[in-house]
Amino acid sequence: MNERVKIFLDGDMLERYLMDTTSPMESKEVEYYIEKYPEVKKTYIELQENLEEYATSFAVPAPVELKDKILQQVQSRPKPAIPFLAITACAATILFGIMTFMIWRQNQELLDDRRLTTELIEDLNNDIVSNRQTLQSVEEQFMILNNSSTEKYVLRGNTRARKLETVAYVNMLEKKSYVHVVALPELPDDQVYQMWAGVDGQMIPLDILKITKENLVEIPYEERMASLNITIEPKGGSKEATVDNLVANISF
Amino acid sequence: MKPFIEQHIIELLKAQDERAIGLLYDHYADALFGVAIKVTKDEALAQDVLQESFVKIWKNASKYDATKARLFTWLFRVVQNTAIDAVRSRQRKKTKEIQIEDSNVYHIQSSKFAIEHLDIASHAAGLEDKYRVVIDALFFQGMTQQEASDELNIPLGTVKSRLKIGLRELRKLFGLVIVFLSI
Known part of the structure; x- marks a missing residue:
């Protein structure tokens, strides 16, 4: 037998554990020995059997009526475990419900935040694309304007539109043309200013002039363009120029 | 006690099924009543003790741990x-x-519980007094071995050896076969 086990069994801790007179620390120690050493477990089982046998040898018939009294007493007692369990279960359920609702709300808020963030990122991406396009356009315009082959033409209004001032940039080599509408006198709602290119004696429609945020607006380029003209046309523009309504022109 | 019945009672107790108390009474009341009489030496008081004990058993059923003690040990x-x-x-x-x-309860003079004053079952009478006194002190008077040594005025080592020998003699007297549980 293990010396340690022998020393343990020689002591009285196991007997005291049987009689429930050990301290909590001692009980832990005894339970450790019982679990670890089969000899200790066997001895403990023997002790319990002996206790039962010895106690039973002094058995005295218990009064029959006492059983009924005990049963009545037990039945009349409320079962504390059930209400407690029920209350605990209710409390746990309510708590769980509140927690679930809070987590759901938090989740919804996070989802909203995520959606907003996604939209913001999309907007930013669109802005980036737009800015790139603008930058590219500005760079192109800058290239055109700084190109030595680009010609600048200033169209000023006649008596019918004195305040009209538009600058046209034409690059014959690149085949690009831009206008910068500086000022346009007001017109009735059913009329617009339309720009035309003079090509081989014909007036080719280019674009309807508007004041825009952009300084330069590209307009269609026409080969053999000999002049630029601005007329007042009905709203939506015309296919053929109303020469009587010519308010500005410049020949190249 | 049959292991099946014991297991059944434990399950009923854990489930707070009142049938457990009836079964406990049927199977254990006589032995426990004997214990109560041995400690109190008063049958009327022992009845009160038994009744109070059964109520305690019912109320504290959830605290019983079958892995730490046999049912009878806990009831005892x-x-x-x-x-x-x-x-x-x-x-x-x-x-x-x-x-x-x-x-004081644990230091009751041994003379109060002296073996000659106790109503001892005849089949336990075969045990020598020196062993029986020690076992009674430990089992029925709630004394530790050291306390028993002091009260009975015998060395601690003698208490230990008399307890071990006494228990061995008891087994012989009862003629019971001890079945060791598998580990």
Whole structure:
């Protein structure tokens, strides 16, 4: 037998554990020995059997009526475990419900935040694309304007539109043309200013002039363009120029 | 006690099924009543102890751990402690002493529980007094081995050896076969 086990069994801790007179620390120690050493477990089982046998040898018939009294007493007692369990279960359920609702709300808020963030990122991406396009356009315009082959033409209004001032940039080599509408006198709602290119004696429609945020607006380029003209046309523009309504022109 | 019945009672107790108390009474009341009488030496008081013990058993059923003690061991402890408390309470009433230490219960003079005053079952009479006194002190008076040594005025080593030999002799007397549980 293990010396340690022998020393343990020689002591009285196991007997005291049987009689429930050990301290909590001692009980832990005894339970450790019982679990670890089969000899200790066997001895403990023997002790319990002996206790039962010895106690039973002094058995005295218990009064029959006492059983009924005990049963009545037990039945009349409320079962504390059930209400407690029920209350605990209710409390746990309510708590769980509140927690679930809070987590759901938090989740919804996070989802909203995520959606907003996604939209913001999309907007930013669109802005980036737009800015790139603008930058590219500005760079192109800058290239055109700084190109030595680009010609600048200033169209000023006649008596019918004195305040009209538009600058046209034409690059014959690149085949690009831009206008910068500086000022346009007001017109009735059913009329617009339309720009035309003079090509081989014909007036080719280019674009309807508007004041825009952009300084330069590209307009269609026409080969053999000999002049630029601005007329007042009905709203939506015309296919053929109303020469009587010519308010500005410049020949190249 | 049949293991099946014991297991069934434990399950009923855990489930707070009142049938457990009826079964417990049917199978254990006589032995526990004997314990209560041995400790209190008063049948009327022992009845009160038994009744109170069964209520305690019912209320504390959830605390019983079958892995730590057999059912009878747990029941015995409940009855023993209830009986010792009852004796203590009765002594207080009788003597009306102001200062009575709790440990008095465990230090009851051995003469009060001397074997010659106890109603001992005939089949236990074959055990020599020197062993029986030690076993009674430890099992029915709630003494530790050291306390038994002091009270019975015998060395601690003798208490230990008499307990071990006494238990071995008991097994011979009862002629019971001890079945060791597999580990």
